[in-house]
Amino acid sequence: MNTVDAVVVGAGPGGSCAAAVIARAGYxxxxxxxxxxxxxxxxxGGVVYPRMLDALYPxxxxxxxxxxxxxxxxxxxxxxxxxVTLDMRTSNWGRPPYNGATAYRPDxxxxxxGKAEADGAELLCATTxxxxxxxxxxxxxxxxxxxxxxxxxxxxxxxDGVNSFLAKEAGLHxxxxxxxxxxGVKETLRLGRDVIDERFGxxxxxxxxxxILGVTGGVNGGGFLYTNLDTVSVGVVLKLTHLAAQQQRPExxxxxxxxxxxxxxxxxxxxxxxxxxxxxxEAGVSMMPQLATDGMxxxxxAAAMCLAAGIWLEGVNFAMASGMYAGxxxxxxxxxxxxxxxxxxxxERRLERSFVLQDHRKLRNVPGLVLSDRVQHQYPQMIxxxxxxxxxxxxxxxxxxxxxxxxxxxxxxxxxxxxxxxDAWTGLRGLG
Amino acid sequence: xxxxxxxRPERWPDISFEDRMATTVFDVHERAHIDVDSSVCDxxxxxxxxxVCPANLFVPTAEGGIVFNYEQCFECGACYLVCxxxxxxxxxxxxxxxxxxxxxx
Numbered sequence: 122m123n124t125v126d127a128v129v130v131g132a133g134p135g136g137s138c139a140a141a142v143i144a145r146a147g148y149x150x151x152x153x154x155x156x157x158x159x160x161x162x163x164x165x166g167g168v169v170y171p172r173m174l175d176a177l178y179p180x181x182x183x184x185x186x187x188x189x190x191x192x193x194x195x196x197x198x199x200x201x202x203x204x205v206t207l208d209m210r211t212s213n214w215g216r217p218p219y220n221g222a223t224a225y226r227p228d229x230x231x232x233x234x235g236k237a238e239a240d241g242a243e244l245l246c247a248t249t250x251x252x253x254x255x256x257x258x259x260x261x262x263x264x265x266x267x268x269x270x271x272x273x274x275x276x277x278x279x280x281d282g283v284n285s286f287l288a289k290e291a292g293l294h295x296x297x298x299x300x301x302x303x304x305g306v307k308e309t310l311r312l313g314r315d316v317i318d319e320r321f322g323x324x325x326x327x328x329x330x331x332x333i334l335g336v337t338g339g340v341n342g343g344g345f346l347y348t349n350l351d352t353v354s355v356g357v358v359l360k361l362t363h364l365a366a367q368q369q370r371p372e373x374x375x376x377x378x379x380x381x382x383x384x385x386x387x388x389x390x391x392x393x394x395x396x397x398x399x400x401x402x403e404a405g406v407s408m409m410p411q412l413a414t415d416g417m418x419x420x421x422x423a424a425a426m427c428l429a430a431g432i433w434l435e436g437v438n439f440a441m442a443s444g445m446y447a448g449x450x451x452x453x454x455x456x457x458x459x460x461x462x463x464x465x466x467x468x469e470r471r472l473e474r475s476f477v478l479q480d481h482r483k484l485r486n487v488p489g490l491v492l493s494d495r496v497q498h499q500y501p502q503m504i505x506x507x508x509x510x511x512x513x514x515x516x517x518x519x520x521x522x523x524x525x526x527x528x529x530x531x532x533x534x535x536x537x538x539x540x541x542x543x544d545a546w547t548g549l550r551g552l553g
Numbered sequence: 554x555x556x557x558x559x560x561r562p563e564r565w566p567d568i569s570f571e572d573r574m575a576t577t578v579f580d581v582h583e584r585a586h587i588d589v590d591s592s593v594c595d596x597x598x599x600x601x602x603x604x605v606c607p608a609n610l611f612v613p614t615a616e617g618g619i620v621f622n623y624e625q626c627f628e629c630g631a632c633y634l635v636c637x638x639x640x641x642x643x644x645x646x647x648x649x650x651x652x653x654x655x656x657x658x
Contacts, residue, residue, distance in 0.1 A: 155646055155649050155650075156650070156652075156654065157580065157650045157654060160655070161653070161654045161655055161656075162628060162652070162653065162655065163655065163658065164627075164655055164658035165658070225656070225657050225658060226655065226658050227655055227656055227657075227658065246649075246650065247649040247650025247651075248649040248650075249646050249647075249648065249649040265649070266648055266649050267649065283630065284630045286645075286646075297634065299634040299635050302631075302634060304605060304607065304629065304631050306607045307658075309657040309658070349657075352657065361605060361631060361634060361635060362635070364604060364605050365599065365601035365604050365605050365635045366601075367604075368604050369604070370604065370609070371605070371607045372570070372573065372607070393568055393572075393573060393576050394576060394657050395576050395577055395655065395656060395657040395658065396573050396574065396576050396577055396607075397577060397627065397655055397657075397658040398607035398608070398627040398629050398631075399627070399629050399658075400629045400630050400631060400634070
């Protein structure tokens with residue numbers, strides 16, 4: 122039986138950051154990955170915000186395997202025939218320290234795991250953690266599917282992703298509720314670098330991030346379109362319970378998005394390079410598990426730390442940050458020789474002080490708002506019709522005035538003033 | 554006048570579901586990591602797994618049951634989550650090193 126100082130399960134961004142911090146302090150840490158290589162099981166929309174890496178790997182941008190630096194950020198509201206787009210461009214995000222980047226997870230996660238290895242972590246790929254080892258109520262290691270596969274350690278870090286069977290086995294999650302999850306499905310389409318530069322109006326390594334509302338039919342959710350170097354990632358995020366109830370297939374909803382008159386000219390002719398899917402823990406703090414117990418911490422998606430708040434869609438950064446904080450707390454606990462939940466309390470203290478829990482708390486009502494029926498089915502029509510009429514020249518009729526247009530379109534969409542005010546308040550409180 | 558659309562690329566190179574799935578790499582292990590208790594499925598009126606599985610691995614039978622395939626599984630977990638009430642799907646990770654191998658995700 123092998124013994125180490127810490128076992129980190131899952132070599133995604135959270136696990137690799139945790140392992141790097143623990144290894145740097147001189148402790149022996151095993152980093153388990155069930156895929157043949159890190160990132161091979163991981164899929165996301167396509168944008169990572171790596172500034173958390175400043176602390177661990179200064180000038181990470183000189184070596185991180187990114188596709189393009191996001192310098193153009195659009196939010197689109199669609200109806201079947203209309204599109205209203207808020208489009209922001211800044212060349213400031215095209216130079217160090219950058220903001221967001223498109224990247225393929227098999228590239229990015231493998232790079233980050235390689236950095237953890239260079240820091241001294243022992244990476245074991247093709248190894249699935251199959252369960253927890255306990256001594257009384259303490260967690261003291263994991264079983265794996267390798268021959269002689271028990272691995273003992275005074276602390277286990279569950280970085281095992283959205284399904285986190287380890288955190289569930291430890292009893293840290295409330296009963297699972299399918300309505301807290303969305304399903305992300307995407308197509309990676311090859312278009313060629315020149316075609317992407319031309320269609321999206323970018324040059325060199327500049328990239329585009331487009332978030333889309335109102336295009337997922339009867340299923341509450343959203344769409345996305347990101348530019349990689351010579352491919353685009355296009356897909357939809359769908360409320361799992363709605364998808365089941367509406368009897369609509371995920372790939373049909375991608376096809377629906379791709380055929381929209383505002384999207385089709387951007388993606389047509391693209392050759393499918395890969396089709397992929399993944400679950401997203403969408404409900405934020407309301408679905409977060411207990412984050413620490415005797416001998417175990419929970420990090421990243423396993424702790425539902427994905428932020429799905431409409432205009433902010435982040436996850437990898439939350440995983441990296443929580444991984445680093447877990448690593449720091451474990452180093453403290455190993456030094457003090459106390460791996461109980463009390464000894465590991467530095468983890469939650471760090472999360473509380475940082476964006477990880479502060480952003481989630483501040484935006485706690487926003488994910489629900491974004492997936493609400495009004496935002497999904499009534500506001501897109503109200504917004505698009507208002508803007509269309511604002512710019513329509515109805516001569517010989519005089520201009521009706523924006524207030525009258527908006528009131529009429531609000532009524533036509535069946536939106537009550539009271540509900541609009543309440544939603545605006547929820548949204549503004551999240552923004553403020 | 555020449556057709557201005559003649560030189561445009563075909564909008565959707567029409568792709569069958571089989572060809573769509575062939576774009577993703579799977580290193581299949583002989584052990585099935587999904588198990589379905591079809592006796593439960595026979596009485597299931599919703600069969601939500603059939604709709605939500607992005608890989609379309611669950612197929613209803615004429616007798617009201619479900620046949621499934623584990624080989625092209627994305628390992629997302631949507632099936633067992635929507636099935637929770639019925640409890641017919643047992644879902645674990647495949648053997649280490651096996652299953653889906655994303656490259657462009």
